[in-house]
Amino acid sequence: MRQLALGNSQTIRILGIDPGLRATGFGILEKSGGKLTYVTSGCIRTATGELPLRLKTILDGLAEVIGDNAPVQVAVEKVFVNVNPQSTLLLGQARGAAICAAVMHDLPVSEYTALQVKQAVVGNGHAKKEQVQEMVKRLLRLAGDPNPDAADALACAICHAHGGQGLGLLATAGYRMKRGRLV
Numbered sequence: 423m424r425q426l427a428l429g430n431s432q433t434i435r436i437l438g439i440d441p442g443l444r445a446t447g448f449g450i451l452e453k454s455g456g457k458l459t460y461v462t463s464g465c466i467r468t469a470t471g472e473l474p475l476r477l478k479t480i481l482d483g484l485a486e487v488i489g490d491n492a493p494v495q496v497a498v499e500k501v502f503v504n505v506n507p508q509s510t511l512l513l514g515q516a517r518g519a520a521i522c523a524a525v526m527h528d529l530p531v532s533e534y535t536a537l538q539v540k541q542a543v544v545g546n547g548h549a550k551k552e553q554v555q556e557m558v559k560r561l562l563r564l565a566g567d568p569n570p571d572a573a574d575a576l577a578c579a580i581c582h583a584h585g586g587q588g589l590g591l592l593a594t595a596g597y598r599m600k601r602g603r604l605v
Contacts, residue, residue: 438579447571484523497582
């Protein structure tokens with residue numbers, strides 16, 4: 423696994439992804455010891471039209487973000503089940519395109535529920551989007567409010583930096599978070 427080295431401390435660059443068919447948010451941060459540093463964030467927007475072309479836009483856009491920024495780990499938000507099964511299916515396909523972009527670059531992918539992300543960032547798993555956005559701004563010392571989709575992606579990366587990289591960098595694959603603890 424690729425990792426960046428800065429002095430005596432190990433720096434890990436994490437890409438967070440908030441998948442969506444209309445807009446897929448991405449956010450990259452670096453973790454060095456207990457410090458998080460903002461790198462970049464944004465949104466990949468797809469035009470209305472044929473589903474395969476929209477999925478290709480997500481795949482190509484994230485491949486470009488990965489190529490330009492060289493993350494070493496990826497955190498993706500898990501799909502929740504909507505009232506509308508068709509919406510859930512479409513969101514799952516967008517998520518699949520996002521995961522494929524990471525896997526094509528041989529990057530490890532960790533998955534987190536929205537509840538886990540909100541708990542890690544805000545301290546409340548049922549926090550509102552605006553609360554997540556504000557905490558991301560504060561935690562990363564951003565000058566302005568990030569785009570809501572980018573904020574969710576950065577929150578996912580923050581969750582991974584705290585939970586997925588906690589416990590002295592022990593591998594956490596195969597574990598899940600319950601009440602803020604690995605089980």
